Amino acid sequence: MLPSHLYAQYTPPLRGPLLVTGTFGELRSDHFHGGLDFRAAVGTPVYAVREGFVSRIKITGGGYGQAIYIDHPDGKRSVYGHLEVLAPELLDTIRSLQYARETFEVDLSLGAEDFPVTAGQRIGGVGNRGFSFGPHLHFEIRESATDAPLNPLSLGFTIPDTRTPQLRELKLYEFTEEGEPGATRIFNLLEKELPDTIRVRSDRVGFALKAFDRQNVMPNWNGIYGARILVDSVPVFSFTYDRIPYEKTEYLNALTDYVEWKRNKSWYYLLFARVPEAMFWKSVPDGSGTGVIRLPGNNPVAISAVVRDYAGNESIARFIVQRDRSSVSSAAPATPPDLPFQYFLPQGEASVIDTGGLRLELGEDALYAPLRFRYVRLVDESAGYLSDTHQLQDEETPLHGSGKLTLQPRAPIPERLRDKVYIGRCGKDGKFSSVGGEWLPDGGMMTRIKGFGDFAMLLDTLPPRIRIERFGTDLRRAAGFSLLIDNDEGGGLTYRGTVDDKWVLMEYDAKSGRLSHTFEGKLIAAGSSHRFELTVSDSRGNEARFERTFRR
Known part of the structure; x- marks a missing residue:
């Protein structure tokens, strides 16, 4: 958080009320949201939040579409994404470069003398370009030295917020003897389904919350700023989203219930961490732990799950947890039996699976937990299939970073067709999407995959x-x-x-x-x-x- 005397040196990027439709740290697919989204009509003027210089202009068909980056004298960098309009002097430079290079996509780095700006200078206009699905300004503040995103609310913008976060559901996890989440139960907090006392069989439990935040004048259900869980008034786990380095953003998949997201598009914030590396916010000790709660015998413990927004509004769920192995009717349902698996992959170690027709290589940080890996090879000689289909685990198991996948064709590929071959991943609709592929000297094709699923070598001879x-x-x-x-x-x-x-x-x-x-x-x-x-x-x-x- 910036010192209070620096607040006044930053002005809002838009004039008038700032209408927040997306918060910093909001949960997105495979990443945390790196800034604030402000709703505004296309063309609404966008202003530099402080003096500095335009250090980068990036134009692309996806991502932020048209984006401007400004470096400031205090070591911060502001980013303005999805712009429809660029200031004339910036647009002239970009147009000249696009025609000189004969390309639409441009990533231009600039020096301090090229385009200096003053606080409040107009630099562009709000748009809907790139992967934007409604007109808005995506605004970020970063550390210039590391490019790590910071919470833009730290700049002191006036955004009235007296609403408390909404707690919708509490999810209970009972841990197995191996230390893995097993049986679960969900309590609807809006319908007041949470009992005074939750009785469990396991001696170790964890919790997750489905929760949202809202500002005063907007109906959007946004992401929360922070949460903590206390046992008998002692904090055992907490987080706040003030700084989220890009190299840590994918750990979102270890800090949320990934199965619920993939299966139901439902986000739950875990109030425990499965791997220490995921706790990127703990730059200094805060007295909390990993969030897994050990229950002392049959003694009841008092739990408080607290969610807060940046303005300091809090919502709290309070309840008692008691271990009671003799209670069958109130105990959590038994963990379903494990499905058959072919390989056991340890967490924290590199793994290689090689079947002859497939080779999968995973790095030591690829898994958040030990994995009973399921593999199925399906013979498919349909038109366009040049290999069998390889089922790798399932889409509900997160893969951190990427894995290296190599497939072998069923038969040698004629030279005239080699450029038309790719590795495809099958979606729920039965259609394959390309994940690329490069030929290896042994006749196999290699690519990198960002998740498990069904893969095959396919032939693409159809033009766009x-x-x-x-x-x-x-x-x-x-x-x-x-x-x-x-x-x-x-x-x-x-x-x-x-x-x-x-x-x-x-x-x-x-x-x-x-x-x-x-x-x-x-x-x-x-x-x-x-x-x-x-x-x-x-x-x-x-x-x-x-x-x-x-x-x-």
């Missing part, structure tokens, strides 16, 4: 599909034109558009597959006919072409 969204033959009153690109297998796309054989800027929106061109200046002369040509290639080299003559 190009569809018209807005592209008439008479564009004299139009601001531009746009096309939609479909690429079912996924993987990277490359594209090149020309008008009268000269490269033109086609802006790509990854979430919709849209390629669009906006008429700017005199690059395409008005009052005459022009010939547009577009070539789109997927990651396997399949190519599609589109041509159209239009009048401007």
Whole structure:
């Protein structure tokens, strides 16, 4: 948190009320949210929060879309993402670079003398670019030296918040003798299902909360700032989201109930940690532990689960836990029997599985707990399948970082088809999406995977599909034109558009597959006919072409 005397040196990035639709540390798929989201209409002016200089401008079809980075004299860096509009001097530089390099995507680093800014200077406008699904400003504050995101609320912005967080559900975990979470129960706190005393069989228990935070004037259910759990008034686990380094953000999967997220899209904050490395917030000792609660004999213990927001509002769930192995009716359901498994993979050690047709290599930090690994090989000789399908564990088991996966084809692949082969991962709809793949000297194909699931070597000879969204033959009153690109297998796309054989800027929106061109200046002369040509290639080299003559 910044010292209070520095608060006044930061001004809000938007004028008027700051409408928060996403909080710092909010739970997202495989990562914590690294900033604050502010709702605003497209084009709403965005301002530098402090003096400094523009250190980076990044333009991409995904991610933050159009983003500006500003370095400040106190060692902080502010980030403004999903922008629709860039300040004219910045846009001119980006346009010149895009046309010089003949590419839409740009990642430009700048020096202190290139674009200095003052506090409150307009740098752009709110948008919906990149992986944004509604107009808003994504705002971050980071450490310049490490690029680690900090909680932007530490800057002292005025955001009225007198609402207490909402506690929706409490989840109980009874640990097995091996120290793994076993039987579970869920108590609906809104329906007041939490009893005064919870009776358990195990001598070790842990808890998780489904909880949300809201600010005064917004209906959004946002992520919480912090939580703690106390046993007989003594803290045994706590966290606050003030600083979340990027190299730690994936530990979200060890700090939440991953099965609930994958199965029900439901987030539970664990009030215990399964691996010490996940507790990134503990830069200094705070008196708390790992959150696993040991019950002393049959003596009852008083539990308090506390959730707080950044403004200091708290909500508390209080109850008693008592071990009672003789109580059958009130005990948690028995842990279901383990499914058959072929390999035991220890946590904290590197592992290799090699079956001949498959080789899976996992690093020592790949697992959050010892794993009884299930592997099934399914023979499938359907058209396009060049290998069997390999079922690796399941999608409800988190994989930290990535693993190296190598598959062998069922038969040697003809040279003319090698560039069309990829490793695909099967989704719930039965369709495969590309996870890439590189040929090895022994004839196998290797890629890196970020999760378990079903994988196979597949053949892709279908080019991307190009569809018209807005592209008439008479564009004299139009601001531009746009096309939609479909690429079912996924993987990277490359594209090149020309008008009268000269490269033109086609802006790509990854979430919709849209390629669009906006008429700017005199690059395409008005009052005459022009010939547009577009070539789109997927990651396997399949190519599609589109041509159209239009009048401007």
